[in-house]
Amino acid sequence: MAKEIERRFLVKNMSFKEKSTGVLYRQGYLSTDPKTAIRVRTIGNRAFLSIKSVYDGISRLEYEYEIPYEDANEILHLCKKPIIRKYRYTIDYKGYTWEIDEFLDDNEGLVIAEIELQNEEEQFPKPGFIGEEITHDYRYLNVNLVNRPYKTW
Incomplete structure (x- = not known):
């Protein structure tokens, strides 16, 4: 069993681009059920299948x-759009x-x-591009952006 502990934030400026190059991700969801999301994702020439449970706090x-x-390319055609x-x-x-x-x-x-942490109480420094915390605002979860894309808000 793998436990994911993460905090999520809006980004208030694009200064991070000076220090990193972006990698294209494509991902789709076979299930967008509130209790379990089943996702297929491509990253460059690699692909992954993920199963994620509902949040319990930030875990x-x-x-x-x-x-x-x-296989991932074929599965993406089966996923809910977009x-x-x-x-x-x-x-x-x-x-x-x-x-x-x-x-x-x-x-x-x-x-x-987003930042992944070792435990829920862990303190961490925030770079200058970090804005408002959205960890508990589930509209911003990728699975929910399929059902209700950001441009429709």
């Missing part, structure tokens, strides 16, 4: 398995790794940063 269970890239496309940037800041997602298409204009 949830996550299982992820690498799958053949060709497919999420985004560029992910990775920034190391004072011993912590931040992942910043710049969304495309129906979610263009949305930029989210």
Whole structure:
């Protein structure tokens, strides 16, 4: 069992782009059930199948398995539309790794940063591009951006 503990924030400026190059992600959801999301994702020439549980505070269970890239492309055609496309940037800041997602298409204009933690009480430094915390605002979850894209808000 893998437990994911993360906090999520809006990004208030694009200064992170000076320190990182984005990698294109494509992801779709076979299930957008509130209790369990089943996601297929491509990252470059690699692909993954993930199962994620509902959040308990800032934690949830996550299982992820690498799958053949060709299979992922076929599965993406079975997923609920729209497919999420985004560029992910990775920034190391004072011993912590931040992942910043710049969304495309129906979610263009949305930029989210997240940090994975060892425990729910862990304190961490925030880079200058970090804005409002959205950890508990589930509209911003990728699975929910399929059902209600950012441009429709």
